[in-house]
Structure formats: structure tokens, C-alpha cells
Amino acid sequence: MFRLKTVCSIATMMLATTAASMPALAQDNLGNGTEIIMAQPTWDTGWFHTEIFKQLFTELGYSVGDVLTLDNPAFYQSVGYGDVTLWVDGWFPIHNPYQSAFEGTAEVIGPVVSGGALEGYLVDKKTAEAMDITSLEDFKRDDVKQAFDRDGDGKADLVACPPGWGCELTIEHHMNAYQLxxxxxxxKAGYAAAMADAVAxxxxxxxxxxxxxxxxxxVNELVPGEDVVWIEVPEVSLPADMADLADAATREGVEGCVNDPCMLGFPANSIDAVANSxxxxxxPAVRALLENVEIPITDVYAQNAKMNAGDDDIEAHATAWIAENRELVDGWLEAAKAAQ
Known part of the structure; x- marks a missing residue:
């Protein structure tokens, strides 16, 4: 009888101890192997912060396999259906046209990269100041065209977008709208090669x-405000299918712009997560992580520069970034655990 009572008492104590420790164990592995199907865009400048999130989800106990590389329409349709869980490369408002594909079934959370996503035209700072260049309109001046004419055709050379890129259409629209x-x-050659020539x-x-x-x-190689400056367009003019984004083409506080607010001519975007509702x-831990994480855009610049130099081990880059920001990361993870 004594033995039975003792065994029962030990069992009771073990159950109590186990029950008391379950929340801690659950928080240490709260994902419990739940699968997250992540996607990433076709532009590799977004793969670094994708990998950071992948590793953070794994730390929370979620199972994340190989990340799917998808173009925009395929992702937004897939996240709406629930075939894909999320990505951290929604560019809004420029991705607004895709919202009908996931409205009511997925949602935008962000920003996940602080500092915003900008597009525009830049000139080396020394020449911009010496020749008083502040706008594309200044490239109608003969002295400016001559200074920027490297191939002798009488026109200023502009490193633009290769055929097939979305920005190609906007730039062509600008050329017509501003009579340039x-x-x-x-x-329009390969962008990386053309920019390498420009840097040289x-x-x-x-x-x-x-x-x-x-x-x-x-912008890591040629820093706005130090090496180069953002110049403005004469007025905001966008292709017809982007006309409703005109307000987003002027932005305040753009580091290194010739004016503030800065009339970039391209809609400025927020880099957000889009996840299945x-x-x-x-x-809720996943939601909390997406809501709390903000990766400085300057850190993304620096990693992109490593890739451009030939170091394409994105997994190692993300691991190193997490280690260097461990205290901040631990705060994000604790907030995620508390939300579960």
C-alpha cells in the first residue's frame, strides 16, 4: 500500500511538473513542426530578408522547406488559395493590382524592411552640383548632354532597364512624356554589366x-548624398495603368535627393509581408513575428553588394546577420512566443 501511494505520489508530481513545464516547452518549439511554405520573388535583391525570416521561423519550431521562387501573379494567386503560406516581398502600392487575387483570404503586414523601396534617376554628386542638375529636364541642355555623352552620339547616356523589366515601360513613358x-x-544592356561600366x-x-x-x-556602392544624388522628374507622369499611384511618386525625407519632398517619378513602395489569413x-506567433521584424534597408544594400561582388551564400549572410543582431532578434522571438 505504501509503495502504491508512493508511486501514485511520484506520478502525480511528475504530471504536475510536466504540466508546469509544458508552456515553456511549447514556447521553445511552439511551431511544433508546422509547415510554412515560403515564396520569394524573381529579383534576388529580396532573397536576403527572405532567408532571415526562414531562419527565424525555424528557430520558433516551424518547418520551412526550400523557398519557392515565383513571379508576382503566381504568388498572389497561390497565397490566396493557401497553396503558399507567405512571402516578405510585397511592394505596395505598386502591387495593388494583385490584391483582387487574395482579397479576403490573405493580408498585407509590414513593413518588414525599414526605409522603403524607391525607384528613380541618379547623377554623380560632383557633376550635379557643378552643372546645377536637379531634374531630367536639365538633360535637354547642350552642355549637360555633352558632359554625359560617352559614346559620341550627341545624347546623354542613361543606364536604364533591360527589355522585359517593368521599369522599362515607365522609363519609356517618361522619355515620351518629357520629350527626352x-x-x-x-x-538597355544587362543591368549589372551596364552599372559596372557606370561605376568604372x-x-x-x-x-x-x-x-x-x-x-x-x-546604392551601397554609390551612396546617395555622398557619391550621387537622386534627381527629380519635371512633373509626375505615369503609364495609364499606374496613374492612380501618382501621389506615391513624390516622397518626403529621401536621403540624398536634390529636393524635399522628392519628385522621384516612380511610386515609392513599402516592402511588406503577404500571408494567408x-x-x-x-x-499568431507568425503574425507577431511579421509585425515586429524590421530589417534596415541599409543592411539589405550591404548584402546585395556582397552578391554583386560574387559572394552569393545568402544563407550564410542571413546567419551572420542574425548573430550580429542577436539581442534584437531575441526580442522579436520572445514577442512571437508571447502571442501564441
């Missing part, structure tokens, strides 16, 4: 004019 076709020569020209002291977007390695409802 007789003044600018668009370089800059290093020799030659004037350069180029289009870029953020995050991108270019049903999954978020069942996994």
Missing part, C-alpha cells in the same frame, strides 16, 4: 546618369 528621346540614350566611369571622374531601385547593391489565425 532626342536628348537621352537609353542603355565614376571612378575615373566621368559624369554618370543611371536608373536604380532600392534595395540594390548600387487562415494560417495567421491558427499561428
Amino acid at each position: 528621346n532626342d536628348h537621352l540614350n537609353l542603355i 566611369a565614376y571612378d575615373t571622374g566621368s559624369p554618370i546618369l543611371f536608373y536604380t531601385w532600392t534595395p540594390n547593391w548600387t 487562415d494560417f495567421l489565425e491558427k499561428n
Whole structure:
């Protein structure tokens, strides 16, 4: 009888201890192997923060397999159906046209990259100041065209977008709207190679004019406000299917712009997560993580520069970033655990 009571008492104590420890164990592995199907865009400048999130979800106990690389329409349709769980590369408002594909079944959370996603035209700072260049309109001046004409065709050279990129259409629209076709020569070769030539020209002291977007390695190599400046468009003019985004083409507080607010000519975007609503409802820790994490865009620039230099081990880059920001990351993870 004594033995039975003792065994029962020990069993009771073990059950009590186990029950008391269950919340802690659940928080240490709260995902419990639940699968997250992540996607990433076709542009590799977004893969770094995708990998950071993948590793953070794994730390929470979720199972994340190989990330799917999808174009925009395929992702937004898939996340709406629940075939894909999420990605962290929604660009809004420029992705607004895709919202009908996931309205009511997925939602936008963000930003997940602080600092915003910009597009526009830049000029080396030295020449911009020396020649008083503040707008694309200035490239109608003969002295400016001559300074930026590297191939001798009488036009200023502009590193633009290769055929098939969305920005190609906007730039062509600008050329027509601002009557710049007789003044600018668009370089549409491979962007990385064309920008490498532009950087080499800059290093020799030659004037350069180029289009870029953020995050991108270019603004780590040529820093706005130090090496280059964002210039403005004469007025905001967008293709017809983007006309309702005109207000987003002027932005305040753009570092290195010739004016504030800065009339970039391209809609400025927020880089947000887009996740399936049903999954978020069942996994509040995932929602909390998406709501709390903000990766500085300057860190994305720096990683993109590593890739451009040939170091393409994105997994290692993300692991190192998490280690270097461990205290901040632990705060995000604790907030996620508390939400579950």
C-alpha cells in the first residue's frame, strides 16, 4: 500500500511538473513542426530578408522547406488559395493590382524592411552640383548632354532597364512624356554589366546618369548624398495603368535627393509581408513575428553588394546577420512566443 501511494505520489508530481513545464516547452518549439511554405520573388535583391525570416521561423519550431521562387501573379494567386503560406516581398502600392487575387483570404503586414523601396534617376554628386542638375529636364541642355555623352552620339547616356523589366515601360513613358528621346540614350544592356561600366566611369571622374531601385547593391556602392544624388522628374507622369499611384511618386525625407519632398517619378513602395489569413489565425506567433521584424534597408544594400561582388551564400549572410543582431532578434522571438 505504501509503495502504491508512493508511486501514485511520484506520478502525480511528475504530471504536475510536466504540466508546469509544458508552456515553456511549447514556447521553445511552439511551431511544433508546422509547415510554412515560403515564396520569394524573381529579383534576388529580396532573397536576403527572405532567408532571415526562414531562419527565424525555424528557430520558433516551424518547418520551412526550400523557398519557392515565383513571379508576382503566381504568388498572389497561390497565397490566396493557401497553396503558399507567405512571402516578405510585397511592394505596395505598386502591387495593388494583385490584391483582387487574395482579397479576403490573405493580408498585407509590414513593413518588414525599414526605409522603403524607391525607384528613380541618379547623377554623380560632383557633376550635379557643378552643372546645377536637379531634374531630367536639365538633360535637354547642350552642355549637360555633352558632359554625359560617352559614346559620341550627341545624347546623354542613361543606364536604364533591360527589355522585359517593368521599369522599362515607365522609363519609356517618361522619355515620351518629357520629350527626352532626342536628348537621352537609353542603355538597355544587362543591368549589372551596364552599372559596372557606370561605376568604372565614376571612378575615373566621368559624369554618370543611371536608373536604380532600392534595395540594390548600387546604392551601397554609390551612396546617395555622398557619391550621387537622386534627381527629380519635371512633373509626375505615369503609364495609364499606374496613374492612380501618382501621389506615391513624390516622397518626403529621401536621403540624398536634390529636393524635399522628392519628385522621384516612380511610386515609392513599402516592402511588406503577404500571408494567408487562415494560417495567421491558427499561428499568431507568425503574425507577431511579421509585425515586429524590421530589417534596415541599409543592411539589405550591404548584402546585395556582397552578391554583386560574387559572394552569393545568402544563407550564410542571413546567419551572420542574425548573430550580429542577436539581442534584437531575441526580442522579436520572445514577442512571437508571447502571442501564441
